[in-house]
Amino acid sequence: MPESPIIAIDAMGGDIGPEVTVAAASRIIKQRNDVKLILVGFEDRIKAEIVKLNLEISDRLSIQHASEVVDMDEAPASALRKKKDSSMRVAINLVHEGKASAAVSAGNTGALMATAKFVYKTLPGIDRPAIMTTLPNMKGHTHMLDLGANVDSSAESLFQFAVMGSVTASAVDNVDNPRVGLLNVGAESMKGNAQVKAAEPLLQNSNLNYIGFVEGDDIYNGSVDVVVCDGFVGNVSLKSAEGVAKMIGHFMKVEFKRNLFTKLIGLIALPVLKSFKKRVDHRRYNGASLLGLKQIVIKSHGGADEYAFSKAIDVAILEVEKRVPQCIESHLGVLLEKNRR
Amino acid sequence: MPESPIIAIDAMGGDIGPEVTVAAASRIIKQRNDVKLILVGFEDRIKAEIVKLNLEISDRLSIQHASEVVDMDEAPASALRKKKDSSMRVAINLVHEGKASAAVSAGNTGALMATAKFVYKTLPGIDRPAIMTTLPNMKGHTHMLDLGANVDSSAESLFQFAVMGSVTASAVDNVDNPRVGLLNVGAESMKGNAQVKAAEPLLQNSNLNYIGFVEGDDIYNGSVDVVVCDGFVGNVSLKSAEGVAKMIGHFMKVEFKRNLFTKLIGLIALPVLKSFKKRVDHRRYNGASLLGLKQIVIKSHGGADEYAFSKAIDVAILEVEKRVPQCIESHLGVLLEKNRR
Numbered sequence: 279m280p281e282s283p284i285i286a287i288d289a290m291g292g293d294i295g296p297e298v299t300v301a302a303a304s305r306i307i308k309q310r311n312d313v314k315l316i317l318v319g320f321e322d323r324i325k326a327e328i329v330k331l332n333l334e335i336s337d338r339l340s341i342q343h344a345s346e347v348v349d350m351d352e353a354p355a356s357a358l359r360k361k362k363d364s365s366m367r368v369a370i371n372l373v374h375e376g377k378a379s380a381a382v383s384a385g386n387t388g389a390l391m392a393t394a395k396f397v398y399k400t401l402p403g404i405d406r407p408a409i410m411t412t413l414p415n416m417k418g419h420t421h422m423l424d425l426g427a428n429v430d431s432s433a434e435s436l437f438q439f440a441v442m443g444s445v446t447a448s449a450v451d452n453v454d455n456p457r458v459g460l461l462n463v464g465a466e467s468m469k470g471n472a473q474v475k476a477a478e479p480l481l482q483n484s485n486l487n488y489i490g491f492v493e494g495d496d497i498y499n500g501s502v503d504v505v506v507c508d509g510f511v512g513n514v515s516l517k518s519a520e521g522v523a524k525m526i527g528h529f530m531k532v533e534f535k536r537n538l539f540t541k542l543i544g545l546i547a548l549p550v551l552k553s554f555k556k557r558v559d560h561r562r563y564n565g566a567s568l569l570g571l572k573q574i575v576i577k578s579h580g581g582a583d584e585y586a587f588s589k590a591i592d593v594a595i596l597e598v599e600k601r602v603p604q605c606i607e608s609h610l611g612v613l614l615e616k617n618r619r
Numbered sequence: 620m621p622e623s624p625i626i627a628i629d630a631m632g633g634d635i636g637p638e639v640t641v642a643a644a645s646r647i648i649k650q651r652n653d654v655k656l657i658l659v660g661f662e663d664r665i666k667a668e669i670v671k672l673n674l675e676i677s678d679r680l681s682i683q684h685a686s687e688v689v690d691m692d693e694a695p696a697s698a699l700r701k702k703k704d705s706s707m708r709v710a711i712n713l714v715h716e717g718k719a720s721a722a723v724s725a726g727n728t729g730a731l732m733a734t735a736k737f738v739y740k741t742l743p744g745i746d747r748p749a750i751m752t753t754l755p756n757m758k759g760h761t762h763m764l765d766l767g768a769n770v771d772s773s774a775e776s777l778f779q780f781a782v783m784g785s786v787t788a789s790a791v792d793n794v795d796n797p798r799v800g801l802l803n804v805g806a807e808s809m810k811g812n813a814q815v816k817a818a819e820p821l822l823q824n825s826n827l828n829y830i831g832f833v834e835g836d837d838i839y840n841g842s843v844d845v846v847v848c849d850g851f852v853g854n855v856s857l858k859s860a861e862g863v864a865k866m867i868g869h870f871m872k873v874e875f876k877r878n879l880f881t882k883l884i885g886l887i888a889l890p891v892l893k894s895f896k897k898r899v900d901h902r903r904y905n906g907a908s909l910l911g912l913k914q915i916v917i918k919s920h921g922g923a924d925e926y927a928f929s930k931a932i933d934v935a936i937l938e939v940e941k942r943v944p945q946c947i948e949s950h951l952g953v954l955l956e957k958n959r960r
Contacts, residue, residue, distance in 0.1 A: 354851055426804050429812035462855035464765050471770035473852045492860025498866040505853075510812045513804035514852050515859040517835025522860035525757050525839040526867055526899055533895040540891050547888040550881050554874040604945050 283379050283598040285591055286372040290319035290347040290365040291589070292384025292580045295298045299384070300327035302587035306595075307339055307589075313595055316378055318342045319365035337523035344368040348389045350580060357389035357413075358396055366390060368574050369501045371396045374574050380574035382565075382584050382596040385461045390575065391427055391568060400433070401603065408509070409577065411448065412593075417500030421456075424509035425516055425566060431475035431508040436460070437484070442569040443504040445485050449600040456503035459492030461511060472516045473508055482507075523558070548561040565590030572603055580617045621651045624939040625719045626932055627710040631660035631688040633725025633921045633928070640725070641668035641930035645934075647682055650929075654936055657719055659683045660706035670832065678802065685709040688731045691921060698730035699737055706878040707731060712736045714914050721915035721935040723906075725923050730911060730948070731916065732768055744951045747772075748911035749780045750850070751787065752857070753904050753934075758841030761795075762788045765850035766857055766907060772849040774817035778800070783910040784845040785827050786950045790941040797844035800833030802852060812851055821848075821951030864899070913944055 287305075289299040296319065303315045314337065325335075335340060346359040361367060366385050372378040374397045383390050391407065395479045400407055405538040410423035414564045423443050428435060440458050447456040460481060464472040467610045469475065470491070481488040491503045494515055494526040507515070534544035534551075544551070564586040580592035626647075644656045649935065658665045662684040666676075674680060686704040689698040699872040702708060707726050713719040715738045724731050732748065741748055751764035760765065764784050769776060788797040792814050800805070801822060805812045810816065811832070822829040833843045835856055875885035875892075885892070905927040907918045915938045919931035 342775050353886075398896065416869050421956075430802070433629075461855060463770070463851050464776040472847075474851075494855045494860075495862030495865065497859060498862035510804050510815075511852060511855050514802060514835045515855050516858045518838060518856040519835075521836030521839035522668055523863050523867060524836065525755065526864060528757050529898045533891050533898065536891075538895075539759075543888050543891050547884050547891075550874050550877075550884050550888075553877075557870045605954065 282314060282413075283595045284316065284377070285380045285537050285594050285598075286316045286318055286342070286369040286378035287591065288319065288365045288369045288381065288383035289317040289324050290344070290385070292578065292582060293317075293350070294325045296323050298373055298582060298587050299586050300324060301331060302499035303339060303586040304586065305588045306591050307333070310595070314338050314340075316340050316342050316369075316372060318344050318369040318372070319347070320344070320521030342368060342372065342464075348386050352389060353387070354388035354392035357386065359617075367393055370575060372400060376402050379418050379478070379598040380576065382576045382578060382590050382594045384580050384587060384590070384607045387426070390541035390577055394436055394571055394573075395577045396567055398573045398575070400570050401572055401607050401610060403542040404438055404442070406435055406438075407568050408442060409566050410443055411566040412560065412568050413516075413519075414563060415495060415498050415500040415603050419563070420497050420500075420502060420505055422497060422505040422516070422539055423569065424506070424507065424512050424514060426509045426513035427568070427585070428509040431473060433473065433480055434599050436473065436477035436506055436508065437480040438482055438570070439506070440484070440486055440488070440506045441536060441610060442606050443506060445606045446567065446569060446597075446602050447504050449602055450596055451503070453503070455487035456466040457489045457501075458486050458504045458506060459489050459496065459502040461497075462491035462493065473511070488548070488606060520560070523560070561586035562589060567593065567602070569606065572607075574603060575597060589607055623655060624936045625655040625657065626935050627657045627659055627683070627711050627713040627719035627722045628932065629656040629706045629710045629722065629726055629889060631685070631706040632724070633919065633923060634691070636660075637664050637668045637796065637907045639925050639928050641665060641924060642672060643674050643686060643932060644680060645672050645674055646925065646929045647932050648674070651936070653834035654874070655679050655681075656932070657681050657683050657710075657713060659685050659710040659713070660757055661725060677715050683709060683713065685889070687844055688726050691727050692797035695727070695729035695733035697725065708738075709733055711735055711916060714916070715739060720939040721917065722843065723917045723919060723931050723935045724818070724854075725928060725954070727919055728767070731918055735909055735914075737914045739914045739916070741911050742913055743780055743877075743946050745783070745911040747779075748782060748909050750907050751784055751830035751910050752907040753832065754838060754857075754860075755899065755904060756839050756841040760904070761838050761841075761843060762848055763838060763846040763848070763853060763857070763911065765848065765853050767850045767854035768909070769850040769873055771851070772814060774821055777818035777847055778821040779816065779831070779911070781825070781827055781845070781847045782951060783947050785814040787908065787910060787943050788945045789846050790943055791937055794842070796828035798842075799827050799828045799847060800830050800837065800843040801846045802838075802846050802848035802856070803834065806810055814838065818847075837849070863903070902927035903930060906934030908934065908938060908943070910943075910947065913948075915939060915944060
């Protein structure tokens, strides 16, 4: 393991590519002097961005050429089989070869998961890796998984997500026993679907700090640290929250832009609106972890801008420092063993 | 069918009871002169509220005594078997007996569904009733179902939800072919869980205006009129959106209350903040329909206040005027028949 984190950045991934990723790398290089970054992709395009930003290629900021790019809508299997020199694949290979300590990509999620799983391999005891992200809540933040890597998850998979989520939250937040909740519905008549009912006893019998069922609104009220769910449910939950947040922002703009008078009020309220906006800025939470693999890879939102992408790099650095895969591996044996008894 | 809508109101249901429900009834009586309301529950408690509000018992506002109340956490089967004189049951009976045209309750959802299903019966061709609500979107509103009546729904059930949702949206919104979407996940690697994959061909082969898969954020952007999903998924989606909206509201308050200066700005911005608040006021959308039954019953949020509960009564009135169950029944035969071919 290298002394200071070395992050391999898929510089071509995402909706925009080097224009965003190199600028984000520049931001990180300026913020921290204990991190090395390797920009992976078309050498000439990356170099052009580096020149544009008056940066210098150095030991801390280097380029690794890769001749291909995985398309955003490419089938994962095709990316894996046909694009062996893609920026994504080369970044992941660098980690696998010990030349970097984590990879970050804003590229195609499915291809990234397939490639990382193929190259890194899953940790012993983990059937399926999961995607975990951090979301703001009224009192701090909540970790949530799975967000779409798995659908129709088995009870055993949900239990593994809980273990991975708990260990990771504990490591990155420096807390001992994060509260783990299983996402369920609150209508009085029901106690969940078959999936949730089957997972409940596994969680109850574990030595996780399992607090029971939680509902969708609990994700955002600070009553739980790790929310566990199937990837279909998690993805719908996340996108629904994003959708309503966007609508609220839209209506706020509409009201402040209604006429000259309201525009003036908007100007006066600008400092407050700005700190409010900063507070709910989803870019701060960019960077989802692909958990359950032997090494680290962070998925950035495809539409990330420079600031958002730099946050994904930050997540990668934190997970390297906290040695997340090693933490999961060492806890996994104990927790799964206890569960099997 | 009575000439003007007669709404049987479970006056005891919800977290508060007559204090809210009678006040809401009073609001409706003042707003409309073509509606009759029957308040169902403890006669003395309802009378006391009527006196408090300076109302008069009349042909338009009457009381039907009921000696029991279904608890908010009571098991549906127990409510159905043991509380045959509950305010909820009596309100539904009034509709069944033709003495009212629709029932409204803020009580226990599971008990309401079980009671309505038992007394009203489901429409021919419908296996399971569903809960549908209206949600705001950037351009108007979206109808969404199921929100929790069913978990682990079959493909056939999802198809029936689509038919009921489409017919109801068409009736209440006066539109010919509302756009129907099936809620799915957008991660590039996946095309949904088993449930959604099985329902897709049924929708594609129907003569609904089926626009394909939609994602969680589409619920709020105005790109679809009717969003169809399993009740587990729908409930999580709705609660997640509620949770994030509450958090956003909380942070906005925090920022405006930070210090004297920001409080002053808040005062200046009050007119804009008020119209914004009105715009995203979830109370306006209170009142969910239990669809697929032979008669009308509207579920209000248990925590509804006077204004919110009056909105649920409005939904009941609209569905009576638009003859929603009859519309569903007459379209159902055709649509399901086409589907079977």
